[in-house]
Amino acid sequence: MISLEFISKARQIIMSKESTKNRYCEELAWLNIREKKWKSDKVRVGVIGVTSSGKSTLINAILGEELLSTAVKPSSSQLVSCIKSKDRKGFITFKSGEIVTLEGGYLTKDNLKKYTDEDENAGNIKEVEDILLTVPGFDIDERIVLIDSAGLDAYKLEAHEKLSLEVLLPTIDICVFVTTLKTNSDAKTNMVLNTVARHNCPIIIVQNMLDSLEESADGTKTKHMIGNEHKKRLLRIIDKSDIKDKSLIKTIQISALNAMKNRGIGKHAPHSSHYNSFVKKLNSLVEEHIPHIENQRSISLYTKFIQLISEEEIFLDGSLIVKDEFIYEGIDEKLSSSFKGINENLEFQMKKLSVESVNKEYSKKITDENVNELLGEIKKRVKSCESNILSYIIKYNKILSEVAKSLNIPLRDLVKVNGFNEISEPQVITEIKMIQKKTEKAGAFSNFSRWIGDKIGNSNWGYKYENVPRDVLDKTRTINEIDVYVRRAHKTYMNTISNWVYGAQKSIEQMNIEIEQQRNSYKLRQQKIVETTEVSSVMKALKILIEELVVDSKKDGTNYTLYETDDTEEDKTLQNIELSKYQKGVMELSRILMRKIHQSSLSKAEINVNAPTKKMILAWDMHCLLNFSWRFMGIKISDELMDKVETQGVVINNYIYIADPSIKKIKKLRNENESLSIYILVNAHQDGAAKKQIDKLKLSENISKEDRVFFVIQDFDSLIAANGISEMKYNLSEYYKEFVIETNMGMLLINDDNPLFNLAYVHNQIEPCQSLNEEQKVIQILKERFNYLFYDNVAEVIGDLIRSDYGGEKTI
Incomplete structure (x- = not known):
């Protein structure tokens, strides 16, 4: 029962x-309260993830329309709940009790942003308490309420993230953790899993951005092979986590973007996106978890009434028995x-x-x-x-x-x-002031004057004073x-x-x-x-x-399936095709040509900033590091060295490679007397997470004045898909100030398989376009020389990269 x-x-x-x-009568009231609550109750699925992991894109795909903002910048603190309903409405509940209803043409992403976006509702100044979306296109079990939480990339606020999780997890039944197919998500994944472990919450780990995978730059690994490597890496993290019952975990790799593109126009998500497999897994986990919820309720009822019956039977046995005190x-x-x-x-x-x-x-x-x-x-x-x-x-x-x-x-x-x-x-603010600097005068007479001055106690003889600019503390500001x-x-x-x-x-x-x-x-x-x-x-x-009440007091009533990962359904679409020697030769020539373009643009950037010859490459994603090395340095790192690159770093000729860098690894491998060109590969699509990683390196304390720092943008496809290029340019340009390395400024580079993006971006940093006409000329020249690299929206992307306001300052 x-x-x-x-x-x-x-x-x-x-x-x-x-x-x-x-x-x-009190027992009747107790039963009525529970009946009312349990009848309307739904299985609560909380969706968490690093900002820009594609969390909101996935929820939009489930909703069947783009209602939640997918901007690179984090949204505000409001939680958004989503359920299936024949009525398409949005309910904004304020702490005062007032409710604003958005429906029809008024229920749009822009109108919702007024309450959910940090720019439009900073610090929740509008005092929004709850936001509920009801849509007919809700693509998962109607017994589910989907809860979108704020992103987990609070830069330098790690405890704040843990607080958000500690408060959220007890209130949900199932957790969907959206991460990416990148190793720079590993630390966050480990933290989330260990927090989930304390709450015994079933979890689906979604490795998103399957669409951003690219084959290795040397052509030896397919996208599918690289995807499998990311999957194995995740499994190792899970095995090391504090979660004792691994049956509580399911994993899947998806492309929320490709799913949303089709769902948003009323089509089914493509098979290659794995979205349908995700929905199937989530619905399956709900089915498995419902007995757990039911068992919790049954235990509550059983305990209540077994106590009532026991006490009343004592009364019925004979006389009135008054207990010493009320048990509560x-x-x-x-x-x-x-x-x-x-x-x-x-x-x-x-x-x-x-x-x-x-x-x-x-x-x-x-x-x-x-x-x-x-x-x-x-x-x-x-x-x-x-x-x-x-x-x-x-x-x-x-x-x-x-x-x-x-x-x-x-x-x-x-x-x-x-x-x-x-x-x-906060940042230290300085101002430039002219101060008098004492310097020695040239010539033999000046040397003699200084010698005499020292003897007679006049410290100014043989010296001159010059006014020189100097950064000094602006104490007031x-x-x-x-x-x-x-x-x-x-x-x-x-x-x-x-x-x-x-x-x-x-x-x-x-x-x-x-x-x-x-x-x-x-x-x-x-x-x-x-x-x-x-x-x-x-x-x-x-x-x-x-x-007749079914109660399992020893277990929680849950019978989860064994710990499982997503199947390799994409294998069915892969075919082995034997290439002719001619075809192989053409492919190799194309790779050589693209490497030449990458290396040429890098050389131009290095010359422009007087970069040292010796190089250090720092990355948190091994595949991006390997591709950068092959494309820009022409160096292929062997499989034998890969483990060493990740665990301690390696020196190959004039290059230092460190994956998952730390101050300790850097100090161990660099010669303090040598200047370096330092290339830091960042996932600019996840700005908060990237800043956390870089901040731990304490660059201002651990680099020399002659070093040059280049920030290298990886996962550029994801930025293109999210329309995040302008925001990326602004964020990265601030990194030099953020990490107090403005005197070490190198350039911003792009690590993408199409070398034109980096070529155009480097050129524009050296010679910025000052008008729309100049921008068009640059694109036209590139098109004439490299027409075979202009596909899809390449021209538009290059335009976004080199565009400025033509008034002297860039719009970034």
């Missing part, structure tokens, strides 16, 4: 007698006092993070000599507060969980989740920058705390209602039973009924 059927029959039994109807006595006070204590701790953290406190301890003491040290201490204080907030909230969530368990309330029925906001860090940073941090964490407090209070209210119901029920049952025959009859009927 399922839980809802039990509720219906138990209610009928209790209401069959007037005396039991009155005696058990003091729990509400414990919740209240614990909550008060947590709030006091949180308030203390906020006081430490107040502008007044920071100014008193740091800002007024700033000088040219200690500015970086004090700025580091301020950042540490922010991180410490963030970490403590996370610790306190996790601690109280654990208390809520324990109390919910003692009250027989399934945790998924209780916890309310809200999103969280992000902050960025730097203090203002710190002030803005601290205020922003304070506001962000106050919002975080307010969001959590709001959800926790809702949970406490629900628990207090539960406790009060239990207390009232307890008091009623302390009264002497008058109609013993009726009560006895009802208890016997309930005892028989409860035996």
